[in-house]
Amino acid sequence: MLFSPTRRHxxxxxxxxxxxxxxxxxxxxxxAAPAGAxxxxxxxxxxxxxxxxxxxxxxxxxxxxxxxxAPVREQLAGIARSIAAxxxxxxxxxxxEYDLASRLCGSRVQLEVxxxxxxxxxxxxPVFVRNAAGQWGGIDFNFxxxxxxxxxxxxAEVAAYVTEAAEARxxxxxxxxxxxxxxxxxQGTAIITESCVLNANRNPGLSKAACEAELAxxxxxxxxxxxxxxxxxxxxxxxxxxxxxxxxxxxxxxxLDEDPDxxxxxxxxxxxxxxxxxxxxxxxxxxxxxxxxxxxxxxxFESDEFAAGYVNFYVCNGAVIAPQFGDARADANARALLRxxxxxxxxxxxxxxxxxxxxxxxxxxxxxxPR
Numbered sequence: 001m002l003f004s005p006t007r008r009h010x011x012x013x014x015x016x017x018x019x020x021x022x023x024x025x026x027x028x029x030x031x032a033a034p035a036g037a038x039x040x041x042x043x044x045x046x047x048x049x050x051x052x053x054x055x056x057x058x059x060x061x062x063x064x065x066x067x068x069x070a071p072v073r074e075q076l077a078g079i080a081r082s083i084a085a086x087x088x089x090x091x092x093x094x095x096x097e098y099d100l101a102s103r104l105c106g107s108r109v110q111l112e113v114x115x116x117x118x119x120x121x122x123x124x125x126p127v128f129v130r131n132a133a134g135q136w137g138g139i140d141f142n143f144x145x146x147x148x149x150x151x152x153x154x155x156a157e158v159a160a161y162v163t164e165a166a167e168a169r170x171x172x173x174x175x176x177x178x179x180x181x182x183x184x185x186x187q188g189t190a191i192i193t194e195s196c197v198l199n200a201n202r203n204p205g206l207s208k209a210a211c212e213a214e215l216a217x218x219x220x221x222x223x224x225x226x227x228x229x230x231x232x233x234x235x236x237x238x239x240x241x242x243x244x245x246x247x248x249x250x251x252x253x254x255x256l257d258e259d260p261d262x263x264x265x266x267x268x269x270x271x272x273x274x275x276x277x278x279x280x281x282x283x284x285x286x287x288x289x290x291x292x293x294x295x296x297x298x299x300x301f302e303s304d305e306f307a308a309g310y311v312n313f314y315v316c317n318g319a320v321i322a323p324q325f326g327d328a329r330a331d332a333n334a335r336a337l338l339r340x341x342x343x344x345x346x347x348x349x350x351x352x353x354x355x356x357x358x359x360x361x362x363x364x365x366x367x368x369x370p371r
Contacts, residue, residue, distance in 0.1 A: 041129035042220030045186030058116035071354035077104035123178035125367035138163030147201025180239035188222035188281035193229030294327035303357035312361030
């Protein structure tokens with residue numbers, strides 16, 4: 001199973017009172033960003049040099065349950081320590097958990113006290129972009145708990161905090177989405193799932209054309225490859241970063257779930273069809289490499305939400321931090337393909353079973369700050 005039926009533990013639906021966008025395809029989006037609305041920005045590729053990685057020591061018993069809390073914290077700290085061997089790591093932590101986080105993360109991880117609800121920095125943190133003048137900005141994509149599925153008042157403030165701490169300019173937009181829902185090559189191409197970004201629980205009334213226009217301005221896009229994804233089966237409504245990732249401009253790593261009983265089996269095959277026929281912003285066909293889901297996984301943590309997918313790796317300075325799930329053959333195949341695609345980086349595979357039991361992965365826990 002690539003995704004979980006209910007990714008992460010839900011705290012109940014929250015009424016958001018969202019008003020429809022009401023944008024026509026040709027409507028101006030200038031009012032979506034009060035400051036600097038005429039600026040054009042560009043999101044770098046994840047493999048470009050990093051200033052740092054941002055994470056959140058935000059697991060709680062209320063969300064994760066007593067049986068998962070301790071191992072999730074330990075594995076989250078393990079991810080942070082692994083990345084810190086290659087680049088600086090900033091970890092947000094609640095004040096009353098500072099000593100625990102310090103002990104688990106070690107001295108190479110910089111802790112910063114900030115209220116948080118959960119640990120998914122990819123979704124709550126800002127998306128960093130740069131304009132033609134060389135200024136850095138952090139986009140606040142108005143995190144709303146994945147469409148009102150989880151309490152998020154503290155996490156809604158994370159993007160603003162991290163942007164200020166990074167001394168970047170805060171960029172506002174009316175778009176509601178999460179960093180896990182967008183994947184870019186840094187050259188004007190993005191892969192995005194419709195099930196997430198065009199979902200009424202985030203952007204009611206938003207047309208695809210209006211969405212593309214705003215993302216073009218914010219991220220420097222000239223081509224979006226839309227994947228259908230699946231809405232309503234996991235808390236993210238089908239984030240891109242569990243389906244397809246750029247290894248380099250023109251090179252995509254795509255997930256394939258061969259389990260016929262998995263709801264992801266058909267959609268991952270459909271995604272492969274789309275990607276193999278697609279071209280990027282340069283008009284070039286994509287090289288598509290397949291990362292199959294493991295046939296078996298360890299079951300140390302009882303969960304129906306286990307997210308066993310290799311595509312949710314993280315690229316940092318000098319390394320690729322990737323999961324392994326106890327399927328010796330599949331783990332080795334994933335490691336070999338990542339070594340081939342990232343020949344100048346060390347491939348570090350980690351046991352993240354507790355985090356996967358909550359429906360997420362390594363990429364979900366991180367957000368890069370470009371250099």
